[in-house]
Amino acid sequence: MRVVIAEDLFLLRDGLVRLVQSYGHQVVAAVDSGPAALEALLKERPDVAIVDVRLPPTFSDEGLQAALAARREVPGLPVLILSQHVEQLYAGELLADRDGGVGYLLKDRVLDADQFIDALTRVAAGGTALDPAVVAKLLGRPRRADPLATLTERERSVLSLMAEGISNTAIAARLFLSEGAISKYTTSIFAKLGLHADDDTNRRVRAVLTYLSATAPDA
């Protein structure tokens, strides 16, 4: 994969470059500011980008804004956002265009290299990778007119793992269920959420998006 990295802390940027390279991917640009990130994303059109939320020059949400701007130019441009903290607000904004190919993880998830690269690969493939911290918060929100209300407890936990971007095999392993059982759950989730025949990845993304929009902020 061709990867763009935008991170202002030298140590972390260097570490990310080496991490990505050690898994056999190619880092085409490693930049340290918001404008540079936007430029690199639009010029390089990478297979996936790793972007820190907070970047110079303003040290506000420069990175997130660059990613959103790039995705407006290039719909579905896969971006994995890294942050020192995760906010549902930001997750909602990232997922709002419903194109998939987004990830939003806490920075410390890079400590588990395998899982991190796995998430990166999923995002590159058009899937989602949401941090368990975001998902946990979303799950804890009771909502009126909740399309998720019809889901059973088990279906909810399967959906929340899907939202994190985990494959059926891995979900099966986590919940100590067979893969067949998981696909039965996913089918019933798709049915309950009114999502029909499409390719599986997209349907998964849409299920997650439904899940998110059911819990999205009222502006």
Added chain:
Amino acid sequence: MSNVDMEGTMGLRHAWQGLHRSLVLAGLTAPLPVVAVPVGWFGTLFVATWTDGRHAPWAVRALVTIGQVLVVLLWVASALWMTHALTSRPLAEAARRRARRWFGLDLTVGYAAPAPVTRMATGFWWDGREYHKSEREARRRAAMNARFHDPQVKWDGLWALVAGVTVFPVTALPLVAAGVGVWLAGSGRTVIGLLILIVALVAGVFAGGVFRPVAVRFLGPAAGARLRQLETLQADLTQTQAAELERIERGLHDGAQARLVAMGMSMQAAERMVDADPEAAKAILAEARASSRVALEELRSLVRGINPPVLVERGLVDAVRALALDVPVQVTVHAAVPSRPERPVESAMYFAVAELLTNVTKHAHASQVTIDLGYAGRELTATVTDNGVGGVPAPATSSSRVGSSSGGSGLAGIARRMAAFGGRLEISSPAGGPTRATVSVPCVL
């Protein structure tokens, strides 16, 4: 008894009453002039001896004279300062009692109570202003601060000064005159003596009159009240701030710091075991990694408590939106704020809304909350409305000495923190709901 007799008795009583009041008032206002005059007089005499019989050009003499005047003024000022510290408060209180008895003037004022002392995590004691090593020292200093830094006592000092140059001479003069009259009458010059005595007695009847206007202007709490309120606010803020620092320090000290030490130790152990028992080493390293994650989480929540990241990155409106997403109640946010307010205002507003929202989720049993952020008439407002049970008592807005009471939590805490920015908290909460709480801060956007 004839009318004349009656009038005579009345007159005599008036005269006696006047003399008595003059006596009391002169006594109550005497300390400062009584100290200042001799100190000034003898001081002048003393400094004059420094230059007795010396000859010098006039310019040098002028400079020396200025110096001498300044030295005398310094002496008088320090003498007055010490007298004030010891006498102003009791004398002002006595004068207030007189004013109430004679004119029915209600001049109730409040004096500061010693601030409570608290032990910090570092082991030092905090008296509201400074740190001390021992509790006893902290208490002593708190008592001293309350005594000498009380704005009401300073105000009392001004009263003593003003009364010393107005009430004192006016009331003391008839007394002196009466004394002189009696002495003259006794030493043979009867007519002139009696005449002076009568004039003194008549003057004495009216002399007390000067007391009332001065008392109304300088004995009341009027100017002291705002000062005291600000002082209370300052004490609260320092107290809150100190508590906050303590919390952060404890969080770092007991949490992340300890974890990092533990991690270092684990790694050291793993380093030693890596050849002998690689499996055990791996287990230890895995544990260390888990520990680093927990440390990060702790740091994260600490940072959130100090300055929420979204507030830094996006400002008040989005921070409140993010806040709304985090509570388990349906929250609708309406915002019409043209631009970002100044950071401290923004932060105060944010934490006020956060606290209100916490209150709602804890106590209101509400299912629907609306937050309105708006800016109008140079005022930033946030209104939190819920459909809960209501019946929230309005926060105490009196300037009662706080710190001794709730210490900074809840609605009173919000009200106090808003007051620091000239803002306020208003609550309308009839039993049965709905509850509407509005915080507003003046600011320019």
